[in-house]
Ligand SMILES: [Fe+2]
């Protein structure tokens with residue numbers, strides 16, 4: 001006996017749904033997220049990423065001198081990757097029908113992480129590490145929030161989170177190298193959350 005497959009929408013219905021509201025592009029009838037809320041949340045992520053681009057770029061410029069060449073290179077690389085995150089988030093906001101907010105006004109307030117320059121190399125590394133840890137916490141929460149409601153946004157955030165964890169680890173390694181105490185630093189840095 002033929003069993004129905006209740007989890008699948010029949011083809012006729014799928015076709016009809018796809019033809020309705022074509023102006024919503026990729027947001028179709030079974031999108032279970034709240035589009036407006038998703039866009040609002042992604043604007044915060046966008047601001048966070050812009051602040052990260054600015055901070056790493058500033059650090060890469062400021063970390064001049066032969067002794068900091070390797071640190072500078074790391075800052076450069078992170079600035080480039082933060083820019084890729086920024087672009088991906090902006091594209092997603094656009095796909096969902098929103099306008100990515102690149103307005104410099106209010107940027108620091110919209111961002112989860114702060115823009116702290118750091119007056120020397122070690123402070124710069126520490127501030128980047130703090131910013132990465134904020135991003136990791138924030139993005140993990142968002143991934144849980146998006147869950148199955150918006151798999152595309154979730155997968156994008158998972159990919160960004162993977163990269164932010166690498167960034168945090170890079171900063172921790174740099175800090176250890178600069179301070180010359182890798183083991184104790186690693187041992188003291190167990191996650192509190
Ligand atoms: Fe990022």
Ligand SMILES: [Fe+2]
Pocket residue numbers: 052078082132135163164167168
């Ligand atoms: Fe990062």
